[in-house]
Amino acid sequence: MYKLGQYLPGVSPVHKRDARVKIIAVVAVSVITLHTKAVGLALVAVAMASVIWIARIPLVYVLRALKPVMPLSALLLLLHLLFTRGTPLLPFPVGLVSVTREGLYLGLLLVGKFLLLVIAASVLTMTTSPSELTMGIERLLRPFRFMGVSSHELAMMLSLTLRFVPILLEEATTIKEAQLARGAVFNSGGLRRRIQTISCLVMPLSTSVFRRCEELINAMEARGYQPGPRTYLQELTLSWGDYLVLITVLLVTAVIIWL
Amino acid sequence: MKSAKISLRGMVYASMFAALTAVGAYITIPLQLVPITLQTLFTNLAGALLGGYLGALSQLVYVLLGIMGLPVFAGGKAGLGVLLGPTGGYLVGFIAGTYFMGKMIERREQAGFGWIVLALGVGHVVIYGLGALQLSVVAHLSAAKALAVGVLPFLPGDILKILVAAFLTLKLRELIKL
Numbered sequence: 001m002y003k004l005g006q007y008l009p010g011v012s013p014v015h016k017r018d019a020r021v022k023i024i025a026v027v028a029v030s031v032i033t034l035h036t037k038a039v040g041l042a043l044v045a046v047a048m049a050s051v052i053w054i055a056r057i058p059l060v061y062v063l064r065a066l067k068p069v070m071p072l073s074a075l076l077l078l079l080h081l082l083f084t085r086g087t088p089l090l091p092f093p094v095g096l097v098s099v100t101r102e103g104l105y106l107g108l109l110l111v112g113k114f115l116l117l118v119i120a121a122s123v124l125t126m127t128t129s130p131s132e133l134t135m136g137i138e139r140l141l142r143p144f145r146f147m148g149v150s151s152h153e154l155a156m157m158l159s160l161t162l163r164f165v166p167i168l169l170e171e172a173t174t175i176k177e178a179q180l181a182r183g184a185v186f187n188s189g190g191l192r193r194r195i196q197t198i199s200c201l202v203m204p205l206s207t208s209v210f211r212r213c214e215e216l217i218n219a220m221e222a223r224g225y226q227p228g229p230r231t232y233l234q235e236l237t238l239s240w241g242d243y244l245v246l247i248t249v250l251l252v253t254a255v256i257i258w259l
Numbered sequence: 260m261k262s263a264k265i266s267l268r269g270m271v272y273a274s275m276f277a278a279l280t281a282v283g284a285y286i287t288i289p290l291q292l293v294p295i296t297l298q299t300l301f302t303n304l305a306g307a308l309l310g311g312y313l314g315a316l317s318q319l320v321y322v323l324l325g326i327m328g329l330p331v332f333a334g335g336k337a338g339l340g341v342l343l344g345p346t347g348g349y350l351v352g353f354i355a356g357t358y359f360m361g362k363m364i365e366r367r368e369q370a371g372f373g374w375i376v377l378a379l380g381v382g383h384v385v386i387y388g389l390g391a392l393q394l395s396v397v398a399h400l401s402a403a404k405a406l407a408v409g410v411l412p413f414l415p416g417d418i419l420k421i422l423v424a425a426f427l428t429l430k431l432r433e434l435i436k437l
Contacts, residue, residue, distance in 0.1 A: 007328075030343050068335045069344075075408065076345065076398050083404070110398055114344045121338025125328025133327045147316055149265055157320045158327070160274035161281070165329065168282045176286065186288045191422070198288065198423045199430075202300065206431055209279060213271050214436075220267060227267065 019136025080107030303424035306360030348393025352386035
């Protein structure tokens with residue numbers, strides 16, 4: 001089975017916080033991170049480290065979450081290192097360009113900001129289950145309508161998508177293997193041939209998805225699905241601890257923005 | 260209460276295309292320089308088959324899915340950090356880009372291959388524009404550098420995917436009932 005999502009079930013004060021509070025906290029951390037320089041970043045890093053410690057998330061998982069963003073971070077660091085003018089760090093030029101102190105500082109600062117953003121978001125998804133997150137987003141977006149869609153409908157669409165991603169992933173793999181077994185070659189041939197090979201992968205997948213859509217629509221109509229406000233089996237409730245965290249986060253963010 | 264603008268049919272199809280876009284990020288096809296994923300192929304198809312409104316909605320759901328932490332963004336990335344990071348502009352671009360693609364294709368009764376390719380191309384200009392803009396602002400790169408890093412490497416794969424998407428749209432639009 002494909003493992004999707006990064007949720008690590010557990011019992012900790014971080015796991016117990018309301019999904020809405022955690023989402024707001026991540027947005028706050030993002031705002032602070034994008035707003036501050038080196039000293040602020042170090043403080044955010046310390047704060048994140050303590051949250052990770054309280055949540056008892058193994059460090060391996062944090063590093064694993066950072067892996068996908070590593071190539072881009074390296075590229076950004078390299079770009080700034082090579083193309084920023086300033087005091088040279090090395091007495092001799094490396095090839096055609098010289099490495100500067102300003103470049104190193106700017107590059108490290110940017111990469112640090114980016115990695116902290118990713119860590120903050122990962123901690124949220126590691127400590128909150130997807131259904132809690134859907135509910136949290138639904139409640140937070142309730143006052144707004146997005147492109148003519150209410151938050152209930154958006155939450156419904158999110159749950160539908162969440163439900164179908166693993167199924168479609170399995171189906172896509174099956175179709176790809178089936179076409180490979182029939183002799184499909186993906187990495188050679190002219191333009192016309194390539195278009196055909198990709199099409200023979202996407203055509204069956206799409207038709208099967210359309211069939212699933214029709215079945216799902218029939219099933220939902222037969223059960224009398226109506227767009228509009230819905231009730232939930234488990235409602236989100238805010239405890240005093242949630243309020244405390246929320247107020248602290250908002251105060252800290254406000255102070256940092258004003259300074 | 261305000262009556263819902265969206266039908267159940269539209270909701271289901273938009274959700275499915277969001278799921279397809281997410282799954283597309285996992286289907287890689289080796290190409291000469293960099294392997295391409297089928298993710299933006301489904302972004303193209305969403306715009307071309309669902310139309311501007313539902314297409315953009317499907318991409319909005321896809322982006323929200325990634326923000327919720329499912330590793331559905333290119334390269335298995337996820338989270339709000341990616342949206343606010345250097346490459347977040349492309350994600351916003353997907354939503355805006357599909358809207359333009361769909362609206363342009365909707366203008367013609369029965370759009371031909373050339374018109375679909377043109378519409379998808381215009382959509383890509385929007386995606387690249389927003390993507391390169393955020394890249395240059397967040398990563399402090401000059402416009403030329405942002406284009407060199409954030410647009411050029413993807414051009415060959417994206418042109419191929421636009422052609423495939425236009426070809427598939429002609430075949431698939433008979434099968435989809437919105």
